[in-house]
Amino acid sequence: MxxxxxxxxxxxxxxxxxxxxxxxxxxxxxxxxxxxxxxxxxxxxxxxxxxxxxxxxxxxxxxxxxxxxxxxxxxGHEHEGCGHDPMGLLSADHQVILKKLDEIEQQIKMRDSGTLWRTTTELENIIMLHSIHKEEDTLFPFLLDLPIGDGLVSIIKEDHRELVTLMHSFRTGLAESRILDGLGMSIIVCLRSHIRKEDNEFFKLIDKLLDHDLRTRILAGFKKAEDAFVPIVADENTREQLKKEALAMKRDEMDDAIAAALEETRSSLSGCCH
Ligand SMILES: [Fe+2]
Ligand SMILES: [Fe+2]
Structure with a gap:
């Protein structure tokens, strides 16, 4: 068979x-x-x-x-067009994310908070599955046995933390129909830089070190992560939940949190995000 x-x-x-x-x-x-x-x-x-x-x-x-x-x-080292290619699958996810970022950039310019609520929900789902469950929870544990410096993995993880924080703050604003332009653009710039870094450096380095067995195990892990993933839905319940979080935080504390997230992005853009 x-x-x-x-x-x-x-x-x-x-x-x-x-x-x-x-x-x-x-x-x-x-x-x-x-x-x-x-x-x-x-x-x-x-x-x-x-x-x-x-x-x-x-x-x-x-x-x-x-x-x-x-x-x-x-x-071989060339796996393009081949199904047994975990790094190729992660790069394919990146193309979906980049397309979504283009949509979000347009929607921020159009001041379309209703559509932004839906597209950022989709982006958050993609990021959680791709960056946290596939990259961090599945791929990174396999890297412990490979000659890859801890530093690079730490930088990638740090990028993820910042992106998740920025997304959460931006969507909390959207739940109250506020479009926080600076925060939105920070997400777009930081995510595009992060993807460039992974595609051009990190993934190429990993791909050279993977043998057939490792590729098979990583792919099985990706499938498991996809099967277990429960996406958030762009409905009123989610919106109400974020509104409650924003209310629980005093307005000035909320603004401080957003300013801190922006500051983190600025420093990362001058360092690891480029
Ligand atoms: Fe990625
Ligand atoms: Fe990543």
Whole structure:
């Protein structure tokens, strides 16, 4: 039986739950049955239980690799277009984040707080799954046995802490229909710099050190993180919760927290975020 590993993307236009893309493995025969539902050779019906909403969604196969090809892929350093590529998957997440940042930048300019509430909820979900659960909780423990300095990992973690703080402060403002422009732009600049740093330096360094077994274990960890992730929803409950937090904090304390977050970003931009 030939197994296929498939990197997929859900074609549902507006769903924001965490099964919208990922990697799955299945027998080739099963894949042939699922893609038989569509005329297009690369579109297939989602396997039972994969869609978090419980539907049979149309999934696009972005990359397919047969099990027999896995070993070849692990020997080279070039894994582009190959499904057995954990760093490639993280970089693919980055492209989704960059697209979302472009949308948010436009919405800040348009003063569209309602749409910003939705798009920043989506961004927060992507960041929590990607940066915290995939990078920090899954990938970083594997790096302990590799010759990578602690310093670089600490810098990446520090960036994550700052980004999560900035996002939280920005969204607390949005819950009260306040668009904190400076904070929003800090998130955009810092996140773009962080992604450049990971794609151009950090991931390249790691990719050279991963063997086939490690790649397999990291990919399995990513899948587990995706399966376990519970996204926040852009509804009134979430908004009310953030409003309560803002009320619990005195207004001047809130402004101090935002100023401190901005100051941290400024210093990181002159240091680690570039
Ligand atoms: Fe990342
Ligand atoms: Fe990161």
């Amino acid at each position: 030939k197994m296929l590993e498939i990197k997929y993307k859900c074609l549902h236009p507006s769903c924001i739950v965490n099964c919208r893309d990922g990697v799955i493995a299945m027998p080739e025969e099963h894949f042939n049955v699922l893609k038989g539902h569509y005329a297009d050779e690369t579109t297939f019906r989602s396997p039972k239980g994969l869609c978090r909403l419980g539907f049979n969604q149309a999934y696009k196969a972005v990359a397919i690799i047969a099990e027999a090809d896995f070993a070849d892929a692990a020997h």
